[in-house]
Amino acid sequence: MIIGVPKEIKNNENRVAVTPAGAAAFVKNGHQVYIQKSAGLGSGFTDEDYAKVGAQLLDTIEEVYAVAEMICKVKEPIAEEYPLVKENQLIFTYFHFASSEALTKAMIASKAICLAYETVEKKDRSLPLLIPMSEVAGRMAIQEGAKYLGKPTGGRGVLLGGVAGVKPANVLIIGGGIVGTQAAKMAAGLGANVTMMDVDLQRLRYLEDIMPANVDTVISNEYNLEEAVKTADLIVGAVLIPGAKAPHLVTRSMLKLMKPGTVLVDVAVDQGGCIETCTPTTHENPIFIIDGIVHYCVANMPGAVPYTSTLALTNATLPYALQLANKGWVKAVKENEELRKGLNIVNGDVVYKGVADAFNLPLEPIRLEEEIPA
Template sequence: MIIGVPKEIKNNENRVALTPAGVAEFKKSGHDVYVQATAGLGSGITDAEYVHAGATILPTIEDVYEIAEMIVKVKEPIASEYALIKPNQLLFTYFHFASSQELTHAMLESGAICLAYETVEKTDRSLPLLVPMSEVAGRMAVQEGAKYLEKPMGGRGILLGGVAGVKPANVLVLGGGIVGTQSAKMAAGLGANVTIVDISLPRLRYLEDIMPANVDTVISNEYNIRQLVQTTDLIIGGVLIPGAKAPSLITRDMLSLMRPGTVMVDVAIDQGGCFETSHATTHENPTFVVEGIVHYCVANMPGAVPYTSTLALTNATLPYAIQLANKGWKKACRENEELKKGLNVVQGKTVYKGVADAWELPLTPVDDVLGKVIVA
């Protein structure tokens, strides 16, 4: 198969979807890899390193899309890429279709096969290609939240961990999944008083066992959240419904209950956000203020630490990408239920329920597009 790796062009996105080690693995399996010039520089990888591993460097993004049978990316295509995508071309990347109607319709019209990192799912319901970036984003959420709590950044002017004789900040974490767990660990490690809310009692019991003494667990419901936001300094939203739009747990009217300068970090913004007042921002302009409350809603948070993020992401994605290249997407998805669940849009049809529900589109059963297995 011919693999194409374009340079990411989303605002301040410095990750790259394949490392030289990944190129070498594809070459070992007999595939050709074409990488756009300077695609890896943001992550500290030179064109020469790709060439040494066996890749061919192409000068433009148009060249990469034109030659490739499978495009491996980090972030969803943006408008300038839509026209480059060919019918029956396989795209393996983060899509987050439920947060963008424009992207969904563009990919339906393209006739491409869109296999989304974020909905590849194991039998235990874990999301192996979302986990590494959720780990990075969860840890970064506390880092960024602490920064924006500083007065010059618009925050309350409170040090997250406090000092002797002065109480530390109160941190509220919405969701006890990967993002929430990593956020709580980081905030607790810095000395903050942390509260995690989640709807799952078994998950809260687990977190209660593994977290340090300065982390409390509370069942998630509107009443409890309304009570907690009144004394919270930093709120981190880490709620995820795989492939679907995130629920709005912090409503606009709750902002009036908060103290001015409270900071909210919406890690769920890729899936539409879990704060009603959220809208996506960039690393260039990361925050905005609504009713005195600072909102940080950067849609590609891990892109700010591309060296760490690229290695963490490609460690997880490469084995799946190799399967797709070795077997072709249909056979790979028939034989691997995890990959099968990654199919979102296929040749003009919506095959993932969360995406169909988000935009009221007809849902085609995924087995219909995979076809029957012919036994010789």
Template sequence: MIVGLPKEIKNNENRVALTPGGVTELVKNGHTVYVQATAGNGSGFSDEEYKSAGATILPTIEEVYAIAEMIVKVKEPIESEYKLIKPNQLVFTYFHFASHEPLTKAMVASNAVCLAYETVEKKDRSLPLLVPMSEVAGRMAIQKGANYLEKPLGGRGILLGGVAGVAPAKVLVLGGGIVGTEAAKMAAGLGADVTIMDISLPRLRYLSDILPANVKTVMSNSYNIAQAIKSSNLIVGAVLIPGAKAPHLITRAMLKDMQPGTVLVDVAVDQGGCIETCKPTTHENPTFVIDGVVHYCVANMPGAVPYTSTLALTNATLPYVLKLANQGWLTACQKDEELRKGLNVINGNIVYKPVADAFNMAYSPVENYL
């Protein structure tokens, strides 16, 4: 198969879809890999390293899309890329369709095959291609939140871990999945007073067992959230409904109950955000303030640490990339239920129901195309 790695062109997105090591594995399996010039520079991988791995370097993004049968990316295509995607071309990347109607309609119109990292799902319902970036984003949420709690950046002026004789900051984490667990670990490690909420009692029991003593587990419901936000200094939104829009757990009206200088970090922004006042921001302009509350809503947080993120992402995606390249998307998805669940759009048809439901668009079961 001919595999293309275009350079990411989303604002401040420095990751690349595969490391030179990943390219080596594809070439060893008999595939041809074309990499756009400087695609790996932001992650610390040079064109020479990709050449040594067996890739051919092409100067423009247009040439990569034109020649490739499978495009492997990190982030969803942006508007300037829509016209480059060809009918029957396989695009394997994070799409997060349910929060972006223009992208959904563009991919339907392209007649391409769109396989989304975020909906590839194992039998135990875990999301193997979301896990590595969720780990990075969860840890970064605390790193960034601690930073924006500083007074010069608009925060209340609180040191996350406090000092002797001074209480630490109160951190509220909404969601006990991978993002929430990593955020709670990081905040606890820095000495904060942490509360993590989830709707699953078995999950809360598990978290209570594994997390440090300075992390409290609380059942997530409207009343408990409304009470907790009043005294929290840093709130992390870490809610995920696979492939669907995140529910709003914090509304605009609730901001008035927060202390001035409270910091909100909404990691769920890729799926529409679990905080009503959230809107996607970039690393260039990461925050905005509403009612004295600082909002950090960067939609590609792991892009700020691209070396770590690219290595972690390739570790997770490469086995799936190899299956798709070795067998073709149709056979691979027929044989592999995990990959089959990643199919969102096939040749002009939405085959992932939560995406169709998000925009009241026509849905066609994936089985019709396998």
């Protein structure tokens, strides 16, 4: 198979979808790998690193899309890339379709095969290609939140861990999954008072057992949430429904209950966000303020730590990418149910319920009779 790896062009996105080690694995398995020049530089990998393992370098993103049967990316194609996607081309990346109707319609029109990292799912319902970036984003949420609690950036002027004689900050984490767990570990480690909320009582029992003494668990409902936001200094939205739009749990009216200078970090913003007033921002302009409340809503948080993020991500994605390359996508998804759940759009048909529901589109069955060459 011909593998194409374009340089990410989303604002301040420095990750790359295939490392030199990954390129070497593809070449060893008999595949051709085309890397856009400088695609790996943001993550610390030079063009020479790729050339040494047998990858071929191309000057432009247009050349990569034109030659590749499978495109490996980190983030969803943006508007400039829409015309480059070809019919029957396999695109393997994070898509988060439910948060963008424009992207969804563009990929339907392209008639490409869109296999989304975020909906590849194991039998235990875990999301193996989302977990590594959720771990990074959860930890970053606290780092960034602590930074923006500073007065120069509009925050309350609160030190997360406090000092002797001064109470630490109150951190509220909404959602007890991977993001929430990692955020709680970081916040607790820095000495904050942490409250975790989730609707799953069994998950809260587990978290109660593993978390340190400065982490409390509370069942999530509207009343409890309204009470909790009144005393929080930093609120982390960490709610995800796989492949679907996140629900708005923190509403605009709740901002009036918060203390001026409270910081909101919505980690789910690339899937629509669980904080109503959050809209996607970039690392270049990461925050905005509404009603005196600081909103940090960067849609590609792990892109700020690309070396760590790229290695964490590709450790998880490469085995699946090799299956797709070695077997072809049809055989690979037939034999691997985890990969089959990653299919979101196939040759113009929406085949993933969360995407269809988000935009009232017809949900089509996955047809795997034969593979059409790219």
